[in-house]
Amino acid sequence: MENCISKWPLVGPAPAALCLCVISMLLLCLLPSASCTTCPQKCRCEDLQFYCDTQGLQAPPDGVDKGALGLSLRHNSITELSPDQFYGFSQLTWLHLDHNQITTVQEDAFQGLYKLKDLNLSSNRITKLPNTTFIHLINLQILDLSFNQMTALEPELFHGLRKLQILHLRSNSLRTTPVRAFWDCRSLEYLGLSNNRLRSLARNGFAGLIKLRELHLEHNQLTKINLAHFPRLVKLDLTGNEIRVLTPDVFETLPNLKILLLDNNKLSSLDPQVMDMWQSLGTIGLSSNLWECTKRILEKFDLQQNVLFLSKRKQVAYRKSHL
Known part of the structure; x- marks a missing residue:
C-alpha cells in the first residue's frame, strides 16, 4: 500500500487508481485470514488463535476477533458460563477453559459453535x-471433562455428539453411568472413566460404542465386569478395582482385545474357560491380586520365562509375555 501511495501527490484529488488501491487493502483486512486483527492486551495471538491464559480473567476479554479459530x-478465574457466552464465534475450532473455577455451565453456553472440534x-x-x-x-471430536466434581451424568448429555472420538471423564465422583448414555457417540474411540466411584456397570450402559x-x-x-459387545476394543484397563471373579461371557464380547489390565484387584483364581479366551492377548496385568497358587493355575500358565513373586499372603505379581 505504501508503494501505491508514493506514486501520487499527497495533496489534491486522489486518482482512481489510488482509490482502488486503498479499497483493496481495506477489503483485505476484512478477510478471516487477514493480518490486520488486533490482539487484546492480555493475550498472545497467532494467526487468529488467541491465548489469554493466566490473567485473572472472569470472562473472555474484549477485543477477541469474532473470526478466531482458537481461544485459550x-x-x-472464570466461575460461570452464561447462555450465548461465545455468541458470534462461529469459526472457533478449539476452546480451552481448563484450570478455572467454573461451577456452573448454563444451557446454550456453547450455542453457535458449530465448527468446534476440541x-x-x-x-x-x-x-x-x-x-x-x-x-x-455437532462437529466436536475431543471433549475433556476430567478433574471436576460431577457425581452423575444427565441421560442425554452426550446426545448429538456423533463425531466425538475422545471423551475424558476421569477423576470425578461418578457412581454410575445412565443407560445408553453414550448411545449417540458412534465414533467414540477412547473413553476414560478412571478414578471415579463406579460400583457397577449396566450392561447397556455403553451401548452404541461400536468403534471404541x-x-x-x-x-x-x-x-x-459386565460389558456390552465391543467389536473393536483393543485395551481394557480395570486396575485398582475390587473384582473377585471373571466369567467367560465377558470376553466373548471382546473379540479384538489385546491388552487387559487387572492389577490390584481381589482375584484369587481363574476359570479355565476364561484363560482359554486369553490366547490372542498380547499383554495381561495380574499383579497384586490374592492368588491361590493351585496346580490348576500353574499348569495353565507357562511361567518359565516370567518371574513369580510369592509373598506371605500368596500374592502373585505376573505380567504375561506370551501364552
Whole structure:
C-alpha cells in the first residue's frame, strides 16, 4: 500500500487508481485470514488463535476477533458460563477453559459453535451439566471433562455428539453411568472413566460404542465386569478395582482385545474357560491380586520365562509375555 501511495501527490484529488488501491487493502483486512486483527492486551495471538491464559480473567476479554479459530482461557478465574457466552464465534475450532473455577455451565453456553472440534473443561468445579450443554457441538471430536466434581451424568448429555472420538471423564465422583448414555457417540474411540466411584456397570450402559478401542475404568469400586459387545476394543484397563471373579461371557464380547489390565484387584483364581479366551492377548496385568497358587493355575500358565513373586499372603505379581 505504501508503494501505491508514493506514486501520487499527497495533496489534491486522489486518482482512481489510488482509490482502488486503498479499497483493496481495506477489503483485505476484512478477510478471516487477514493480518490486520488486533490482539487484546492480555493475550498472545497467532494467526487468529488467541491465548489469554493466566490473567485473572472472569470472562473472555474484549477485543477477541469474532473470526478466531482458537481461544485459550486456561488458568483464569472464570466461575460461570452464561447462555450465548461465545455468541458470534462461529469459526472457533478449539476452546480451552481448563484450570478455572467454573461451577456452573448454563444451557446454550456453547450455542453457535458449530465448527468446534476440541473443548477442554477439565480441572474446574463443575458438579452438574444440563442435558443440552453440548447439543450444538455437532462437529466436536475431543471433549475433556476430567478433574471436576460431577457425581452423575444427565441421560442425554452426550446426545448429538456423533463425531466425538475422545471423551475424558476421569477423576470425578461418578457412581454410575445412565443407560445408553453414550448411545449417540458412534465414533467414540477412547473413553476414560478412571478414578471415579463406579460400583457397577449396566450392561447397556455403553451401548452404541461400536468403534471404541480403549476403555479406562481403573481405580473405581467395581466388583465385577459386565460389558456390552465391543467389536473393536483393543485395551481394557480395570486396575485398582475390587473384582473377585471373571466369567467367560465377558470376553466373548471382546473379540479384538489385546491388552487387559487387572492389577490390584481381589482375584484369587481363574476359570479355565476364561484363560482359554486369553490366547490372542498380547499383554495381561495380574499383579497384586490374592492368588491361590493351585496346580490348576500353574499348569495353565507357562511361567518359565516370567518371574513369580510369592509373598506371605500368596500374592502373585505376573505380567504375561506370551501364552
